[in-house]
Amino acid sequence: MPDRSIRRRSPVALEHPIPTRADLSRDEWLARADALLEVARAHATPGAGRILFPGDEGGYGAAVDGLEGFARTFLLAGFRIAGARGEGVDELIDFSARGVATGVDPDAADRWVRMDEHAQAKVEAASIALVLDLTRPWIWDRLSELTQHRVIAWLAPAVGDDTYPQTNWVWFRLVVQTFLRSVGGPWSAGDVAADLARHDSFVRSGGWLADGPERAFDHYVGWALHVYPILWSRMSGAAELAGGRTPADIARLDDFLGDALDLVGGDGSPLLQGRSLIYRFAAAAPFWAGVIAGVPSHTLGRLRHAADRIVTHFADHGAPDAAGILTMGWHHEWRPLAQSYSGPGSPYWAVKGFLGILLPADHPVWTAPAEALPVESGDVLAAIETPGWIVSGTRADGIVRVVNHGTDKALAGARTADSPLYARIGYSTATAPLVDERGWLEPLEQSAALVDHAGRATSRTAMTLVSARVQDDADGRVGIGASVSDAHWVDPDPTAHRHGAGLAGTVSSAGTMRVVSIVRGSSEVRLVTVEELAAGVSADDLRLRIGGWPVASDAVRAGTDGSGAWAAANGRVSGIRALALDGRAADGVADVVARPDASPLGADVRIPVTEHPVRVGETVAVVLDLAGGAPQAAPTATLDRDGRTLAITWADGIRTVSTLTDSESPVPAARHHEVRSGTSHAIAKEQHA
Missing domain, CATH: 1.50.10.10 (Glycosyltransferase)
Structure with missing residues (x-):
């Protein structure tokens, strides 16, 4: 409970x-x-x-x-x-x-x-x-x-x-x-x-x-x-x-x-x-x-x-x-x-x-x-066990965000294409999932997907909810959500009826993926691990794509700077930035993807994304942000040697230490990752443009 x-x-x-x-x-x-x-x-x-x-x-x-x-x-x-x-x-x-x-x-x-x-x-x-x-x-x-x-x-x-x-x-x-x-x-x-x-x-x-x-x-x-x-x-x-x-x-x-x-x-x-x-x-x-x-x-x-x-x-x-x-x-x-x-x-x-x-x-x-x-009264941070949601609302901009690790409108074990209305990792009161034809076929916004040479992106429907909880320590509170999915491609069957669920079709497995979310305020540190690949699937033929919050309006401003990407409209900014691991520079490539006419909130739709090489067993970390007004600086973080202790210094200087359970831990024991990043200069600059 x-x-x-x-x-x-x-x-x-x-x-x-x-x-x-x-x-x-x-x-x-x-x-x-x-x-x-x-x-x-x-x-x-x-x-x-x-x-x-x-x-x-x-x-x-x-x-x-x-x-x-x-x-x-x-x-x-x-x-x-x-x-x-x-x-x-x-x-x-x-x-x-x-x-x-x-x-x-x-x-x-x-x-x-x-x-x-x-x-x-x-x-x-x-x-x-x-x-x-x-x-x-x-x-x-x-x-x-x-x-x-x-x-x-x-x-x-x-x-x-x-x-x-x-x-x-x-x-x-x-x-x-x-x-x-x-x-x-x-x-x-x-x-x-x-x-x-x-x-x-x-x-x-x-x-x-x-x-x-x-x-x-x-x-x-x-x-x-x-x-x-x-x-x-x-x-x-x-x-x-x-x-x-x-x-x-x-x-x-x-x-x-x-x-x-x-x-x-x-x-x-x-x-x-x-x-x-x-x-x-x-x-x-x-x-x-x-x-x-x-x-x-x-x-x-x-x-x-x-x-x-x-x-x-x-x-x-x-x-x-x-x-x-x-x-x-x-x-x-x-x-x-x-x-x-x-x-x-x-x-x-x-x-x-x-x-x-x-x-x-x-x-x-x-x-x-x-x-x-x-x-309206203060920041909100809550875990809702049944749908597998971490809820984060910020009084400064009034945005409520949900990080989803348990809802997909599917039976456990039923593999379909992801429904953009249910199976995305994030939803909010300020953004809309992409529900044009392509949105039903290809997870992009608020996703972590393996993409092959043909551009097919995996779905995560029938993911296993690992946790949805709030850790309340003396130094600060964070929401922790985690799930494991059988990442799979779906070639959908023809259908004339769309009642909200993901499309059924011919399914082929790509591998097993673990996603862990650490949430505080407008930011989420997302850890993604491809734990194994299915037989016959080669890492050399894949890339890992992580999609951020979609921004839609009549006109959206967007840009990149190295490992970071951002999009902004109507006083709201969506940002994503790859974080360094093991002391190495972040190897994510940032981009902004346009999906015109894919959202009920505006014809110009932009999604900040990062793409990464696929290395089985190695964790990729990114920070995603959705905020009104000035953006947050990217946090710095350290994952301890046992893969269970995650220390994050957030943009406001607050440092939180999260003890992950064995099932939440994104890396095997004895691995040591250090995750670091600086302020997103591109996002900061955009605010003064």
Whole structure:
């Protein structure tokens, strides 16, 4: 289990508890919600059964797009109506009821797609059932008897359907059947028990859950696997089905929120990691769920502030756009960020971030004093055991970084190409992985890969997590992460579907690679050892490439100086520098690689990299930095003769001594490495250009 004593858990332990920027009032939240709903109604079909936002048709066709558009904005309508207790929202109630009646009318031109016509209807049915329960006095109870029967008939195919993916989708069947049971429709106690058991199989340590059997740790943990249990427990009749499980669900959410708060950037940006990032401020949903559940360890003011900062971040950066529409992208429209099946209505799962408006005006959350995010209050350093992450946030620039040694959206032992959304070594709130076509085929940014003469780079999916911990000594604290991977090349099979996981194909092994990360502030000292090569693979045919943080903008400045490379834009600098070993000069060759149009954050994308000869059993060391404002000088470091004691003098003069475990040690016993480097003059010079 992780050492919880090193984690910020107490709301009163922060140095600067009051945020510098005022939060939205409830009226301002409602105004933003109403603006989204007004635009949605403007794009409704004549019967209001479908909402078709502008844009290219999604991978599942226009009929599914229209159902998504209705169901996902219906969530927001439900929050709005419930929070108003049905008062002053008559037009919204009438529109919503008309859309439901049309959607379940089998003869309507804009009826809803049925579950037996397309599986996506199973997802959208959960939103519809949830809102019909949430707004029961104002919508369901006013529907005609015929429409109620049609709703039941439209939802009924969920009962006994064993084709639901065994991921967060189990909640779609649970929510639908709970509603059906409450209105006298069909339901299955066996289905409910099976789905709850499957959810429990996702439970991991520290309040985390996996989205299925894979090592899939992403925003779905919060906006689906934690939110649905809380909302479900409030549905009519759910208490009888829950069997006393709700306190455990709340306790897990409470624990998870400590990590989730650490992962929000000082500018309100969520971590750019994992699939479905076009859902944007849905990342705020677990904080509102914590308010609704009454979690004991986090104050109302801090949870509301976290949700506020996330939603406001996107509003400040162009989402929704000038037409009031949430496009497929991050700040702006950028279609490659979406999944292959996504359509114009898909981004509206973002409205989960407005979950808090279902709380009435007299709820104490609206008057609780705002309290700052952890990274707004001080530097953050934490280890999260379940995903294998070291989290480092710096108050000076508000950037939160994650060094990843355990997440790849794959089963243990399953070798695929690396998913850029999951398997990179680093993610942050200020950078985005490269998710153009080449990014899915070739690990570059935040990677350590063996590259052959044909330019093929190895993947590390199915890496073994060695450690993710924080070492807290009198001289200073560092995060230590380590993993071992079977480095492999993948020639991918053709596929039309991209659901976030790495591409499968023909696999050939390159060798075994060990990566150890020592993290402090904006910097990581990364030790990479090729422990052995696969049979028939020659070191002479390979080079070791280590990629740094990607920088994207409309115009990026970049350069090299010997063993170092840097890229800078928007006041943020990414640097990488090879460090000397065994008293020898660093033999890494630095470069900056351009990948135009590969990032949702800008068309000009640059990645600082170093390349090194491959020497089996010999450790290569680099320092990577991502910071706002002036860059850090490169540290100096010494690895002791036993390969287990690493002393680092950081840029600010602090010296830390890390005792590595046998499994973390990057070199065999009796080897002695000295690692040294000076200040990156190229980066320093760039700051004054």
